[in-house]
Amino acid sequence: MKQTWKPGTLIYPLPAVLVSCGNCPDNYNMLTVAWTGTICTxxxxxxxxxxxxxxxxxxxxESMEFTINLTTEKMAKATDWTGVRSGTEYNKWQQTGxxxxxxQKVSSPYIDESPVNIECRVRQIISLGSHDMFIAEVVNVLADQSLINPETGAFNMQKAGLIAYSHGAYYSLGEQIGRFGWSVKKK
Structure with missing residues (x-):
């Protein structure tokens, strides 16, 4: 039996990322975003x-650029703090450390402590209601070399300790249960 709820945003879990922005050190800022994702290959x-x-x-x-920084268990407190404080009142860099x-390819900074930084250039802004969607092209990706398997070139997500957000709470990611196509792979 299922219960009917009013329409809402219950597509969870989502990545909990820090988005860094600003075009010079004097106005660098960051914000916590969970409404983010891939839209094109x-x-x-x-x-x-x-x-x-x-x-x-x-x-x-103003700059039409931003950087998505994946977050980790070590960054979880800073990720939450950044999401509940405004850059108009706090220097988030100093407060979070x-x-x-x-x-490298955009004017916005990336966060050194993040294992993956995705530099983006805005192509379109869509006003949706409470939020505007910034659709962006990825122009550069930076990945921590210590988390890349030298034999396969694959990024080790478990070693990175990435976190996700789900309906008001942060979670560490669980164990890998398979890879794309594993359900049909011949033994």
């Missing part, structure tokens, strides 16, 4: 959804 594209009232919104709209590094 070729060209590589993704999105983030941000409330227009957020301080980072205007920074992203996270390190901004000048972007």
């Amino acid at each position: 070729d060209p590589a594209m993704c999105y983030i959804s941000v409330r227009p009232s957020r301080h980072s919104y205007s920074l992203i709209k 996270l390190t901004p590094v000048k972007g």
Whole structure:
């Protein structure tokens, strides 16, 4: 038996990422985003959804660039703190101890402590209601070499300790149960 609920956003879990923005060290900022994801392979594209009232919104709209930084168990407290504090009142870099590094292909910084940084250039902004969706092309990806298998070139997500967000809570990711196509692979 199922219970009927009012329409809501219950597609969980989601990645809990820190989005860094700003085009010079004087206005570098970051915000926590769970409404993000991949939307195209070729060209590589993704999105983030941000409330227009957020301080980072205007920074992203002005530069039309941002960086998605994957978060880890070690970064969980900073990820949560960044999501409940405004960059208009706090220097989030100083408060969290996270390190901004000048972007390689975009003006926004990336977070040095993050195992994967995805540099993005906005191609379109869609106003949806409470949030606007920034659709962006991925122009560069930086990955921590210590988390890459030298034989396969694969990123070790378990060793990275990535986290996810689900309906108001943060979770570490579980064990791998299979790889794409494993259900039909011949033995």
